[in-house]
Amino acid sequence: MAVGRVRPSVTALAAYRPGKAASQAEAEHGISHAIKLASNENPYEPAPSVVAAIQAAATGVNRYSDHRATELRSRIAGWVGVGADQVAVGCGSVGLLQQLCLAYLDPGDEVVYPWPSFEAYPINVKMMAAAPVTTDLVDHAFDLDAVAAAVTPRTKLVMLATPNNPTGTAVSTTELASLLQQIPDDVVVLVDEAYREFSDPALGDPVTDLLPSHPNVVVSRTFSKAYGLAGLRTGYVIAHPELVMELDKVLLAFASNMLAQAASLAVLDSLEEIQPRIDLLLAERNRVVGALGDLGWDLPDANANFVYIPTSGRTDQIHIGLEQKGVVTRPFPGQGIRVTIGTPEENDRFLATLAEVAAD
Numbered sequence: 001m002a003v004g005r006v007r008p009s010v011t012a013l014a015a016y017r018p019g020k021a022a023s024q025a026e027a028e029h030g031i032s033h034a035i036k037l038a039s040n041e042n043p044y045e046p047a048p049s050v051v052a053a054i055q056a057a058a059t060g061v062n063r064y065s066d067h068r069a070t071e072l073r074s075r076i077a078g079w080v081g082v083g084a085d086q087v088a089v090g091c092g093s094v095g096l097l098q099q100l101c102l103a104y105l106d107p108g109d110e111v112v113y114p115w116p117s118f119e120a121y122p123i124n125v126k127m128m129a130a131a132p133v134t135t136d137l138v139d140h141a142f143d144l145d146a147v148a149a150a151v152t153p154r155t156k157l158v159m160l161a162t163p164n165n166p167t168g169t170a171v172s173t174t175e176l177a178s179l180l181q182q183i184p185d186d187v188v189v190l191v192d193e194a195y196r197e198f199s200d201p202a203l204g205d206p207v208t209d210l211l212p213s214h215p216n217v218v219v220s221r222t223f224s225k226a227y228g229l230a231g232l233r234t235g236y237v238i239a240h241p242e243l244v245m246e247l248d249k250v251l252l253a254f255a256s257n258m259l260a261q262a263a264s265l266a267v268l269d270s271l272e273e274i275q276p277r278i279d280l281l282l283a284e285r286n287r288v289v290g291a292l293g294d295l296g297w298d299l300p301d302a303n304a305n306f307v308y309i310p311t312s313g314r315t316d317q318i319h320i321g322l323e324q325k326g327v328v329t330r331p332f333p334g335q336g337i338r339v340t341i342g343t344p345e346e347n348d349r350f351l352a353t354l355a356e357v358a359a360d
């Protein structure tokens with residue numbers, strides 16, 4: 001029963017379901033030593049210098065954080081090579097996604113995105129009483145002609161995750177440029193690069209390749225995945241200064257907390273230490289892709305820190321089978337299973353367990 005006159009668009013929403021924790025799977029199945037490969041997290045602890053920065057900042061949390069994360073914005077701007085007024089920092093890139101929706105969507109506006117894609121898109125669009133307009137994937141990849149064709153005068157936003165979650169496929173900036181040619185320049189195009197650090201640099205960089213000629217492009221990135229700060233929440237966007245200004249107006253007060261800002265600055269100070277771990281995850285992804293191929297699975301192109309296995313009709317059986325043996329993955333019912341790349345030992349365990357479960 002609803003309490004008070006809750007908005008119908010909220011009543012209709014399903015709550016976001018995060019990946020299952022290892023401890024929860026252990027309790028449900030009466031097992032121990034479960035591993036979580038369900039949320040595309042980095043399996044490695046932060047670098048000691050990052051932990052030290054968090055500890056040092058902890059004594060200051062009786063004060064509010066810097067609401068605009070000024071120092072972090074300017075450090076990110078220098079790192080990426082844009083002006084400080086082109087960067088917004090938020091509570092995860094999902095926080096910035098919500099700000100984008102708050103700033104741009106009125107009830108009835110349309111938002112186009114391919115589907116399946118990031119599960120936060122429909123939630124944030126529907127929250128605004130706006131209408132998702134989805135296009136089908138072709139061989140698990142985006143059909144950008146279909147995206148262009150779905151844009152109407154009511155379209156305010158286009159959302160494109162590249163690499164895509166959950167399928168792992170990616171689009172190049174050349175392909176994105178051709179999409180941008182086909183749609184009006186008052187449609188804002190979000191290029192969500194949460195997994196950029198795991199993808200081939202030859203796909204291009206939307207910040208240098210698209211943004212200068214297309215002020216309607218917003219590029220979002222995060223410290224949650226490659227940089228291992230999922231639990232602290234730092235995301236950022238690179239966009240035209242006017243768009244950043246609008247996002248700032250709807251920024252939840254102090255959404256970027258003090259520990260997140262300190263840790264993110266420390267990450268930027270220790271990129272040389274962190275890069276080898278990203279390289280290891282990449283090598284592991286390629287190894288897992290090869291091993292799955294040897295097991296007979298036909299996978300879409302893997303460009304992120306996860307693999308997508310098109311298990312279709314066997315999704316439930318394989319997902320539950322894996323979980324009962326302590327390997328927690330993310331199922332997409334009737335379609336496939338998304339498995340995060342973990343440590344080499346975790347990946348070995350996943351591969352061995354999958355071989356057992358799939359043989360059943």
Ligand SMILES: *Cc1c(COP(=O)(O)O)cnc(C)c1O
Binds near residue numbers: 221225234
């Ligand atoms: C994980 C993910 C995010 C990141 O979210 P944060 O809020 O930055 O942790 C954004 N987009 C996609 C497609 C993701 O998979």
